[in-house]
Amino acid sequence: MVCYRICLWSVSVVLLLLSDFVHCRKKPCQDECCQYIERFPLKLSELRRAFKNIRDYYEAKDDLIETALLDENLLDGLQSPFGCHLMNQVLHFYLKDVIPPAVNLGHNDSVDINPAVDMIGGILHDFKHTLKRCRRFFSCNKKSFSLEDLKNQFGNMQEKGVYKAMGELGLFFNYIEEYLMAKRHH
Template sequence: MLLLRFLLLALLTALLIDTVQCKKICKEQDSCCSFVEGFPGKLKAIRSSYAAIRDYYESNDDLDTSLFNRTVLEHFKNPYGCSVMNDILHFYLDTVLPRAMNQNKFGKHIDRIGVIFKDLKREMIKCKNYFTCQKPFEISRVKSTYSQMGDKGLYKAMGELDMLFNYIEDYMASQRHKH
């Protein structure tokens, strides 16, 4: 029991130190830090909306080719992750989600994903210094593969949203520890 209390106290102390450190940095870039700190709540909301439509898109995705392979994940993890995320959000907001909305099957859920993506994109642009955005990532391979998939590309892109959410979550978490 004493060991358990010690471990809980140590965990609370570590969390408090991390929170104090982030608050110290947040004073300089308050809204950007607050956005990153609050992102887990948005991620929970977006995953909830996606859970309602996932089975439909995954069951209609019969393609073996992947849009989001390890290369894309590695791009998310490098210093250019902000640019990668910006390009991919742009791709989903301008290409994938409007097409999914035209199917008019899951409008409420797709719209909610779109709203959160728009908010994330807006914050990424506003906080480009916070995220140290640079531009070496080329989304052209993802867009080209998507185009080659034809009508099935929509199912592939929507079916892989959970993978994209994981990439975004990893990137946002890395930004919390960095700042």
């Protein structure tokens, strides 16, 4: 009888622990903004694949420039309460100041980089649009972030700035990944 009670008690404890484990699992996203984050690793794979096709082209032309455009300060800013606004600004910078000249550079060279650059631009544009549409989800505060230092460095590099910014896309993709993973709801 004692053995029966111990077994019954043990089974009850195991079932209780299992039910707690099931309740602690991550709940599926119901919100389209949350779902975007859950699906973004696929987009990130596409970004990295496209960048792999053009990385050597841009990195070969940016090796003369020692100064990094994207640094730890940017990553720290993305992890701050104002990260959403900063991410929006960096996306705007890439979509306005980097991608269009990169496409033009592709027309001047014999290497066909435009399909990859276009794909990267399209995914970044979609992400920027989602960031705007999902402002509440991403907790976008109204504080303005200035990218003047980055833009000044970029401008001082002249045409080489495009090569540098494009060469650092892999780092930017890592920053996007870290930013979005921090926004995942557990």
